[in-house]
Amino acid sequence: MDTFIQQIINGLVLGSMYALVALGYTMVYGIIGLINFAHGEVLMVGALTSWTIIGWMQEAMPGTPGWLILLISLIIACVVSATLNFVIEKVAYRPLRDSPRLAPLITAIGMSLLLQTLAMIIWKPNYKPYPTLLPRTPFEIGGAVITPTQVLILGMTVVSLAVLMWLVNYTKLGRAMRATAENPRVAALMGVKPDLVISATFVIGAVLAAIAGVMWAANYGTVQHTMGFLPGLKAFTAAVFGGIGNLGGAVLGGILLGLIESLGAGYIGTVTGGVLGSHYSDIFAFIVLIFVLTLRPSGLLGERVADRA
Amino acid sequence: MKQQQKIVVFLLAAVGLLILPLILQSFGNAWVRIADMALLYVLLALGLNIVVGYAGLLDLGYVAFFAIGAYMYGLLASPHLTETFAWIGAMFPDGLHAPIWVVIPAAAGLAGFFGLLLGAPTLRLRGDYLAIVTLGFGEIIRVFLNNLDHPVNITNGPKGMSQIDSLSFFGLNLGRTLDIGGYELNSVSLYYYLFLALVLFSVLISHRLQLSRVGRAWMAIREDEIAAKAMGINTRNLKLLAFGMGATFGGVSGTMFASFQGFISPESFSLMESVMIVAMVVLGGIGHLPGVILGAVLLSALPEVLRYVAGPLQAMTGGRLDSSILRQLLIALAMISVMLVRPRGLWPSPEHGKSLQQKGEGA
Numbered sequence: 001m002d003t004f005i006q007q008i009i010n011g012l013v014l015g016s017m018y019a020l021v022a023l024g025y026t027m028v029y030g031i032i033g034l035i036n037f038a039h040g041e042v043l044m045v046g047a048l049t050s051w052t053i054i055g056w057m058q059e060a061m062p063g064t065p066g067w068l069i070l071l072i073s074l075i076i077a078c079v080v081s082a083t084l085n086f087v088i089e090k091v092a093y094r095p096l097r098d099s100p101r102l103a104p105l106i107t108a109i110g111m112s113l114l115l116q117t118l119a120m121i122i123w124k125p126n127y128k129p130y131p132t133l134l135p136r137t138p139f140e141i142g143g144a145v146i147t148p149t150q151v152l153i154l155g156m157t158v159v160s161l162a163v164l165m166w167l168v169n170y171t172k173l174g175r176a177m178r179a180t181a182e183n184p185r186v187a188a189l190m191g192v193k194p195d196l197v198i199s200a201t202f203v204i205g206a207v208l209a210a211i212a213g214v215m216w217a218a219n220y221g222t223v224q225h226t227m228g229f230l231p232g233l234k235a236f237t238a239a240v241f242g243g244i245g246n247l248g249g250a251v252l253g254g255i256l257l258g259l260i261e262s263l264g265a266g267y268i269g270t271v272t273g274g275v276l277g278s279h280y281s282d283i284f285a286f287i288v289l290i291f292v293l294t295l296r297p298s299g300l301l302g303e304r305v306a307d308r309a
Numbered sequence: 310m311k312q313q314q315k316i317v318v319f320l321l322a323a324v325g326l327l328i329l330p331l332i333l334q335s336f337g338n339a340w341v342r343i344a345d346m347a348l349l350y351v352l353l354a355l356g357l358n359i360v361v362g363y364a365g366l367l368d369l370g371y372v373a374f375f376a377i378g379a380y381m382y383g384l385l386a387s388p389h390l391t392e393t394f395a396w397i398g399a400m401f402p403d404g405l406h407a408p409i410w411v412v413i414p415a416a417a418g419l420a421g422f423f424g425l426l427l428g429a430p431t432l433r434l435r436g437d438y439l440a441i442v443t444l445g446f447g448e449i450i451r452v453f454l455n456n457l458d459h460p461v462n463i464t465n466g467p468k469g470m471s472q473i474d475s476l477s478f479f480g481l482n483l484g485r486t487l488d489i490g491g492y493e494l495n496s497v498s499l500y501y502y503l504f505l506a507l508v509l510f511s512v513l514i515s516h517r518l519q520l521s522r523v524g525r526a527w528m529a530i531r532e533d534e535i536a537a538k539a540m541g542i543n544t545r546n547l548k549l550l551a552f553g554m555g556a557t558f559g560g561v562s563g564t565m566f567a568s569f570q571g572f573i574s575p576e577s578f579s580l581m582e583s584v585m586i587v588a589m590v591v592l593g594g595i596g597h598l599p600g601v602i603l604g605a606v607l608l609s610a611l612p613e614v615l616r617y618v619a620g621p622l623q624a625m626t627g628g629r630l631d632s633s634i635l636r637q638l639l640i641a642l643a644m645i646s647v648m649l650v651r652p653r654g655l656w657p658s659p660e661h662g663k664s665l666q667q668k669g670e671g672a
Binding site for chain 1: 367430431433434438440441442444445446448449452453455456459580584587588591592595630634637638640641642643644645648649652653
């Protein structure tokens with residue numbers, strides 16, 4: 001039972017990080033129908049930026065409390081990631097908005113490769129330890145433990161989601177976003193500036209990805225230039241799982257994926273009598289995905305089938 | 310006059326391709342190797358072009374079929390199985406050396422079967438949903454290759470398999486230097502001719518397919534699936550056929566790769582590899598054979614050639630820009646800038662359907 005609760009906690013923490021990244025995918029997909037392959041790299045840039053800032057601050061201002069350093073580095077990481085994603089959209093995706101559908105996909109893949117390479121040049125290819133800035137003493141819940149960092153991750157996710165939901169559902173920008181997603185031309189006739197809205201979407205997605213990246217680094221304790229790849233892939237899976245283009249679906253997909261992975265990794269050894277080990281955890285996501293999409297091709301909460309080939 | 314010019318160009322190209330390895334050979338085997346790998350990628354890109362270019366099914370897990378073919382050959386023509394399992398060792402005291410006449414059909418068949426297996430549940434999916442499912446399939450295969458060394462050692466895990474036999478047929482072993490009347494043809498050059506023959510054969514098949522009823526039906530599905538269905542095209546069977554055929558190409562390329570390298574490990578079959586092959590097809594000109602070949606040659610050979618250019622640059626930047634990093638940087642920049650300048654590919658087909666000219670309207 002202890003392991004069960006522990007895996008549920010781990011799954012929720014992992015899943016909430018996937019959910020944050022998945023939101024970026026799903027918003028961009030919803031609005032311009034593009035799989036933004038470089039989104040995982042935005043997460044990576046956020047995490048590496050915060051690592052650099054933390055290093056500077058620890059050297060320049062030794063007495064600063066850990067939470068403050070983390071907070072400042074998080075804010076700077078968000079700003080850097082948001083600027084980056086804004087520029088990427090402008091340079092690589094906007095000129096291709098009316099091109100064949102595969103063209104922006106290829107620039108997105110190129111962008112992902114480019115960012116990884118640049119990060120490798122700037123930050124060197126080695127794994128870097130990410131300092132522990134929050135207290136280490138874990139809380140105990142029914143025999144399972146949860147670290148302050150993990151509590152922070154869950155908290156941050158809930159807050160980010162609440163802010164995002166408010167933004168999308170109750171603000172002018174949110175209404176413009178929904179209108180543009182529905183039909184950019186009609187939205188433009190109604191006085192919405194689609195270009196501005198799309199830029200805003202990329203900026204918001206980048207902020208969520210940067211938060212996820214910093215949290216990811218704080219939770220696992222290392223950063224590296226390829227760290228964005230797998231979370232990006234899983235988050236994309238989560239977005240499709242939940243029904244791409246649907247914000248609630250991205251969150252649900254992310255959380256479910258996190259739970260499935262962590263329960264799968266925890267129990268696969270026992271279930272199969274040790275034949276398959278926890279290193280198979282990466283494939284649960286995809287197996288579940290194939291099942292769900294076969295039964296429900298539009299994802300869990302998706303309404304419309306993506307019919308743009 | 311026009312016809313004659315065409316024939317002249319064709320003959321010049323043929324002679325050029327035939328003597329290319331002989332010229333490259335004099336600069337060193339590394340250059341011939343680059344040409345070999347380029348041909349192998351052309352083969353892969355041609356296979357994927359059937360799925361993506363003709364039938365319009367975005368497949369991001371294509372490398373899985375390549376892996377299946379490669380591991381099939383690796384298992385049947387390396388000491389791995391006989392060393393790991395005593396009973397197999399006892400059955401084949403001289404080691405397992407399956408002839409290619411067994412391996413190639415088996416690899417093609419198995420890869421084709423997996424292609425159908427992947428195709429069957431995904432028939433209802435389209436566009437990006439299909440992309441993510443195929444991507445997942447590729448990852449599943451890779452994770453299995455990586456972990457099937459325990460509890461029973463089948464794939465030797467991340468360490469991979471080595472000492473794989475080189476191809477030999479009709480008494481000709483491509484792994485050894487061939488001596489023709491005092492003129493020596495290196496092993497890599499022999500492989501070059503084999504790959505070239507396979508590429509020509511594939512081009513022929515692709516070209517015939519494109520003109521056939523099946524090919525036209527695929528393109529109808531690509532342009533408008535619902536209309537195609539309404540016209541009585543059996544979309545289910547044709548999509549399965551596209552997956553199966555593409556996968557078969559991948560499987561055969563895999564056996565070639567395994568025999569050529571003599572070593573395989575899961576590293577060669579990562580998602581990046583699938584993505585690269587898709588990039589080749591799209592960069593060159595999707596659905597257009599000369600374009601696809603151009604894309605594959607560019608993306609596979611360019612980085613290798615750049616490696617030589619990168620050396621001096623690395624020295625200039627004081628070693629910070631390592632040659633492999635620089636290569637990656639240039640590939641990335643090439644992918645982005647080519648798409649920005651020519652969104653339909655470097656060498657697009659002159660008569661493309663509307664689905665490739667503009668995006669679907671609205672949501």
